[in-house]
Amino acid sequence: GFPLVRDLISVPDSYKPLINMLLGNAALVEDLDQAISAWKENGRDQCLVTPEGDMVDNRGVISGGKLASSSRGLLARKREIKELEKKVKECEGKAEALKTKLNTVSLELERKTASLDDLIEEKSDYQEKINDLDRVIFRLGQEMDQLEKLSNRISDELEKESKEQNRHEKALNKIESELKLSEDKRKKEEKYLHQKEVELKESEEEFEQIRNELEKLKLDQRLSQEEERGLLREIERIGDFVHESHEKLEKIGEDISEGKQKVQELLKSEEAQRGGLEGLYEKLQKAEGAVNGAEQDRNESQAKIREEEKRGDGIRAELEILREKINTAKLEQSEIRFKMNNLVELVREKFNLNLVEIYKEYVQQDFSELKTRDELERKKKWKERMGEVNLTAIQEHEALKERHDFMTGQREDLLNSIESLDKAIRKINRTSLEKFRETFDDVDRKLKSVFPILFGGGTAGLRLLDPEKPLESGVLVEVRPPGKKLSHMGLLSGGEKALVAMALLFSLYLIRPSPFCLLDEVDAPLDEANIDRFNELLREIRKYSQIILVTHNRRSMEIVDRLYGVTMERAGISKMVSVDLQELREN
Structure with a gap:
């Protein structure tokens, strides 16, 4: 009397035989208790599944569900701890680079760095202990499930299994208390680590200020060199043309x-x-x-x-x-x-x-x-x-x-051709200048609207290095993130540079959007806060274009209408799976 799982999944007609073969006669029940009751009554010919992911097969074996979710949570915490360790090592490398400017605190920094390494080693040891305890908990949970099933089938062993269960529950309580102590100690260590990170951040800010000044001087030098090279190229081009004409004459x-x-x-x-x-x-x-x-x-x-x-x-x-x-x-x-x-x-x-x-x-x-x-x-x-x-x-x-007459005619033709070319060049330059100014203004306006979406505020704009010669001038991107002063891209961090580049590219795209927009792991260098703002921009772009997004980020997957995934259940055999999230949201 329960609905079949295969009837609840929407797939293309070409995949229906595969879904029917994989799911068979699996039925959907409300919870695990209902599944166990149905299996006791008449479930040995059917597999029962709950919305939480618990599955009772025809032999009565329970798998999936909360245990799998717990396992995924532990793996996520382990990944986050590894990322924190990586960030700590990066902070240590930056501290070493600033030793020449921080002579007064170098000895204290080395001592704290050594202490931090000891704390990291202790944290690794505790993490290994936590992982061992998680494996013990998971194993004990499986044993408890087996004991519960055996208690329903074998009544004469009920008392023995009950005692075993009590003993395991005491062990779990003891393990949970140990975990709580370990968690408290880990928080203290994180607090101490945060304090050291603040100290390192202050040193980094001083270094960043000096580096910004150096970058600004380098930029001014590069701008001057670029202007000089442009003038030299123009003089050389005119000189070559005049010299060539004089030589011919x-x-x-x-x-x-x-x-x-x-x-x-x-x-x-x-x-x-x-x-x-x-x-x-x-x-x-x-x-x-x-x-x-x-x-x-x-x-x-x-x-x-x-x-x-x-x-x-x-x-x-x-x-x-x-x-x-x-x-x-x-x-x-x-x-x-x-x-x-x-x-x-x-x-x-x-x-x-x-x-x-x-x-x-x-x-x-x-x-x-x-x-x-x-x-x-x-x-x-x-x-x-x-x-x-x-x-x-x-x-x-x-x-x-005769040759003189011929050369004279050729000279007249050459002069006429030069005059025609000059007219064509002037016309092309005039048209190019109009198109460039129009496009430049459009991109500048779009950048002013796209930049606040990606940065959560701030301003940005485009400026010509030589407004008198726009077709030969370079273009400078000036940005002002929230809470910072006006600067150019050379003075921004890596993540900020990536966001500014995205803002500029999408500004160019939105001037004349195409029917389709293909993005290949564009959100890879962004953190979670920037991912949310990036998704807001995608929601704006989807008004004009259909977006095809290649991503591994779960937050980006949450905003899509249809999700396609490639999996490999058996080695060497890929399988395509699709989910219509828009239909699920409507239902």
């Missing part, structure tokens, strides 16, 4: 000038070579005149020498000097004659000209050997640079002219 001008210069040089090369030959012939004429004059001087000198030899040995020295001059003149004459012969042969080989016949046409009256040599060397170098006579200069000129 200069290259085009050089090609045009080079073509014109080659044409002019080719036209003047023949006249320049003829002028050089005139200078050479003048040199030859003057050299022969010098040789003839030297020969005449030599003859006169020899005559004078013969007349002066009779005058004495005093003049012989002068005669030797004159002889040396004569020999030098002869050598110079021979050298000049040799050079003249070579020059005649060289002109004949290179230019196919007879220098002896034509040199008189190019003789100069004001001939200067030094100037002629310099001019000759200069023209030789100029001739070497000029190279051979280019017989295709006219064709090259035409090709260069």
Whole structure:
């Protein structure tokens, strides 16, 4: 006459055969007493379950219910104690980091830290004892259940089981008294630990103040560096563009000038070579005149020498000097004659000209050997640079002219393209600036409304580092949590940074919300107080979007409409379980 459990569970049609196989003919009763009575009357073919989780199978064995809840409570306390131990160790590490600034209290802190370690060890020992006592209590509870069932089935052992039960109850009372004493001692230890945490917190606040000042200075430096880098990048970009344009224009001008210069040089090369030959012939004429004059001087000198030899040995020295001059003149004459012969042969080989016949046409009256040599060397170098006579200069000129016309057209096209690009860039910048300002203002307004939800108050806003250049400026997030002064994200704690980041992301999202919002363990770094405020924000977002939330937090699970879970009853086989919480709330 009891309702079946499988009829009370709503699952998709594809899972109904599995639910029927797992639950079978299990029925739901009001409490454990009714289940035991029903089993005594006619329950050996049916499993009975109570709303509290107690189950009586067809053999009469009772399981689940309050014992399982108690076990889960102890495990939760054990997890909380481990978390407290972890926090104590973190506080000790921070205290070590502040030793350099807390020299006056370092010895006292070390002593208290050592005392705290002893207390932690004692607390661990007591926790192990508590766990042992919990296991004993659980085991005794199971034995009591077995004794109660045996007392209903075997009347002749009722007195024995009653005595055993009394003995166990005394043991439980004794254990409970021990637990109470342990609990009192644990509270005293927690009070002492709390006192030490307050001392550490004061030290942390002093350290945090110094660190905030340092972070503020670092932020100012980074802002200045960022502005400087932005200006340098803009100058470099403009300089590269101007330099590239100048190079292209200069290259085009050089090609045009080079073509014109080659044409002019080719036209003047023949006249320049003829002028050089005139200078050479003048040199030859003057050299022969010098040789003839030297020969005449030599003859006169020899005559004078013969007349002066009779005058004495005093003049012989002068005669030797004159002889040396004569020999030098002869050598110079021979050298000049040799050079003249070579020059005649060289002109004949290179230019196919007879220098002896034509040199008189190019003789100069004001001939200067030094100037002629310099001019000759200069023209030789100029001739070497000029190279051979280019017989295709006219064709090259035409090709260069055609290339010049082509480059001129390309230059005009390039200038037109640059002008078009400048117009497009100005239009894009104008549109981008309008869109950016509009979006920036919307995000700022949303942030001012979302931030108080996550922080339980306070204010937040966005500010441009360079309002004159919004498209190139950075964005600074300024926040003021409740009870604190205005600061930026770099001066906040890890949890506060996570909340500010969430506020900014959800502000961006709420400007144009999508039909679906997928969140993957976003609430993982939040504590319980922040979880509640995060859930309030999710309730606001669900007005616009359908939220799919991946979470391990029970508080977040409480606000959902439908819950999906994956379990593995057997190794390697996953199973999907779903619960419609909205339907359960309505029922």
